[in-house]
Amino acid sequence: MEYNQEKLLEVKDLKKYFPITGGLFRKTIGSVKAVDGVDLYIKRGETLGLVGESGCGKSTLGRVILRLIDATNGEIKYEGKNILKLRREQMRELRKKMQIIFQDPYASLNPRMTVGDIIGEPMDIYNLAKGHKREEKVLELLNIVGLGTQHIRRYPHEFSGGQRQRIGIARALAVDPELIICDEPVSALDVSVRSQVLNLMQELQQKYELTYLFISHDLSVVKHISDRISVMYLGKVVEISEKNTLYRKPLHPYTQALLSAIPIPDPEIKRERIILEGDVPTPINPPKGCRFSTRCQYAKPICSQQEPVLKDIGFEHFVACHLY
Amino acid sequence: MIELNRNKFPEQIDEEMELQGTTFIKEVWYRFKKNRMAMVGAVIVILMICIAFLASQIAPHDPYEVDLTNQFSPPNSKYLLGTDIYGRDVLSRIIYGTRISLVIGLIPTLISMAIGSVLGIISGYYGGKVDSIIMRLADMVMAFPSLLLAMVVMYTLGASLYNIFIALSIVGWAGTARVVRAQTLSIKEKEYVEAARAIGVKNWVIMLRHIFPNCMAPLLVMLTMGIPGAIMSEASLSFLGVGARPPTPSWGLMISNGKEYLFSAPWVAISPGFSILIIVLAFNFLGDGLRDALDPYMKQ
Numbered sequence: 001m002e003y004n005q006e007k008l009l010e011v012k013d014l015k016k017y018f019p020i021t022g023g024l025f026r027k028t029i030g031s032v033k034a035v036d037g038v039d040l041y042i043k044r045g046e047t048l049g050l051v052g053e054s055g056c057g058k059s060t061l062g063r064v065i066l067r068l069i070d071a072t073n074g075e076i077k078y079e080g081k082n083i084l085k086l087r088r089e090q091m092r093e094l095r096k097k098m099q100i101i102f103q104d105p106y107a108s109l110n111p112r113m114t115v116g117d118i119i120g121e122p123m124d125i126y127n128l129a130k131g132h133k134r135e136e137k138v139l140e141l142l143n144i145v146g147l148g149t150q151h152i153r154r155y156p157h158e159f160s161g162g163q164r165q166r167i168g169i170a171r172a173l174a175v176d177p178e179l180i181i182c183d184e185p186v187s188a189l190d191v192s193v194r195s196q197v198l199n200l201m202q203e204l205q206q207k208y209e210l211t212y213l214f215i216s217h218d219l220s221v222v223k224h225i226s227d228r229i230s231v232m233y234l235g236k237v238v239e240i241s242e243k244n245t246l247y248r249k250p251l252h253p254y255t256q257a258l259l260s261a262i263p264i265p266d267p268e269i270k271r272e273r274i275i276l277e278g279d280v281p282t283p284i285n286p287p288k289g290c291r292f293s294t295r296c297q298y299a300k301p302i303c304s305q306q307e308p309v310l311k312d313i314g315f316e317h318f319v320a321c322h323l324y
Numbered sequence: 325m326i327e328l329n330r331n332k333f334p335e336q337i338d339e340e341m342e343l344q345g346t347t348f349i350k351e352v353w354y355r356f357k358k359n360r361m362a363m364v365g366a367v368i369v370i371l372m373i374c375i376a377f378l379a380s381q382i383a384p385h386d387p388y389e390v391d392l393t394n395q396f397s398p399p400n401s402k403y404l405l406g407t408d409i410y411g412r413d414v415l416s417r418i419i420y421g422t423r424i425s426l427v428i429g430l431i432p433t434l435i436s437m438a439i440g441s442v443l444g445i446i447s448g449y450y451g452g453k454v455d456s457i458i459m460r461l462a463d464m465v466m467a468f469p470s471l472l473l474a475m476v477v478m479y480t481l482g483a484s485l486y487n488i489f490i491a492l493s494i495v496g497w498a499g500t501a502r503v504v505r506a507q508t509l510s511i512k513e514k515e516y517v518e519a520a521r522a523i524g525v526k527n528w529v530i531m532l533r534h535i536f537p538n539c540m541a542p543l544l545v546m547l548t549m550g551i552p553g554a555i556m557s558e559a560s561l562s563f564l565g566v567g568a569r570p571p572t573p574s575w576g577l578m579i580s581n582g583k584e585y586l587f588s589a590p591w592v593a594i595s596p597g598f599s600i601l602i603i604v605l606a607f608n609f610l611g612d613g614l615r616d617a618l619d620p621y622m623k624q
Binding site for chain 1: 514515516518519520521522523524525533534537538540
């Protein structure tokens with residue numbers, strides 16, 4: 001990856017708070033800070049992996065970027081335009097360029113629609129193809145994702161998980177998108193199927209010059225597919241780096257702990273595991289200062305006072321920690 | 325097991341798919357068939373529908389023909405179920421009454437379900453204030469005993485068959501609205517609805533194409549369960565004198581007319597009563613069977 005490449009998507013200080021209402025009059029008594037000031041960018045043609053443990057706001061971030069959930073604050077720039085300011089019609093046009101692949105292939109396909117209609121629906125909406133041409137395009141997409149032409153009139157429940165995920169990918173491709181947000185696309189799949197789908201996604205990326213935001217909690221999968229990786233903890237990005245740098249020399253203590261948890265398939269190698277103490281603090285009331293300070297073994301007094309900002313320490317390696 | 329389909333010939337995949345894939349309707353039918361009570365219900369319902377259509381062909385007498393020389397004749401070979409106070413053939417009246425009962429069962433139920441579905445989906449999908457308003461309205465309707473509310477409507481509109489449609493529709497929509505709203509609430513969180521929004525599908529299309537078809541199973545059950553309810557309501561209203569007007573051969577009205585002669589000429593009231601019992605039971609069995617057959621958890 002070259003250092004200076006066009007930024008396709010840039011997210012600045014993005015926040016999403018879910019209000020908690022309570023009491024007789026549904027007053028807002030607090031908020032879940034699912035995404036709390038995220039900065040990152042994705043360059044055209046690359047895959048940015050987004051890792052973090054359950055509940056750290058990865059999926060919420062993906063959905064906010066697509067405006068499936070409205071952001072509370074911040075900026076999302078797509079090709080330089082702030083998409084949070086777009087009106088509904090303009091946003092609809094932009095949706096052609098940004099698509100999403102979901103985690104659960106059993107919930108992401110409407111059980112009452114045939115595969116042909118599921119993949120064809122995006123084409124209907126944007127009047128991309130009609131009638132015979134539409135069918136041709138659907139068949140072509142089925143072929144691209146490795147399904148047969150005879151599958152077009154079948155219903156989702158007739159397929160296995162991996163096949164359904166292929167249908168989901170075909171639907172995302174139907175509008176010729178530039179950016180695809182992959183929300184844990186292989187987490188629900190069998191290990192044997194997982195690599196097939198991953199390889200398919202990589203093939204497609206090369207063929208159609210796609211840009212991926214790849215959300216996952218599976219570190220080995222992310223390492224396999226990503227160019228750069230960003231690590232999230234409790235609604236914030238703590239480290240972003242080119243993947244080999246990150247895996248070889250993680251800087252943030254949280255990243256170090258996370259990476260030390262990857263099992264090595266070799267019983268001879270003994271490695272020191274960093275075991276974090278305590279639980280993830282609640283996103284309703286995150287710790288003051290650095291969010292990780294409560295569990296960090298290197299915590300200094302400043303860590304619980306001042307929130308560290310994401311610093312560029314060279315070669316596109318960003319880290320938010322007072323140690324650096 | 326059919327994951328590696330890229331390396332296989334299409335015919336091979338097709339064979340495997342055939343084994344695994346039966347259509348949804350086939351599966352439902354397969355499960356429905358095994359339920360004996362449901363099948364009995366279905367057969368009776370189909371039979372009733374046939375009777376309703378062929379009423380003029382199979383009725384032995386004119387249901388309106390008055391023959392005062394032949395009052396209260398007990399069941400005999402000419403009048404299989406006897407005659408009533410005006411000497412009209414009870415069997416013929418019951419046969420014609422099937423039409424009224426089925427129409428009364430079906431049309432107000434369909435109307436109320438249509439209203440209920442639209443309001444329920446809107447309520448569940450948009451939430452917030454719209455939801456509160458629609459649901460409080462439904463609560464208001466549900467707060468009245470339904471028969472009492474229907475009677476009030478009938479009193480203000482006047483007793484006639486068509487006003488029964490209106491009365492039962494007004495009373496019935498709230499239940500459907502609640503069920504559809506609950507379904508919508510769960511379906512709108514599904515990823516395929518999110519996918520549709522990500523594609524840019526308009527809200528009303530999402531409701532129509534993605535949410536409504538997935539509410540169909542409970543709606544179908546509600547329909548088959550609602551029909552006997554409506555039939556009972558019509559019978560009750562007619563019995564109480566605010567429903568169908570004489571000489572309409574409505575079963576409820578026939579029971580009402582026959583109740584005074586329950587001991588001297590029991591056949592006048594008993595046979596329409598028995599007819600109501602059978603049709604209501606048949607629809608209930610059918611509804612139960614459909615619910616079980618459509619329930620995906622039965623599969624496991």
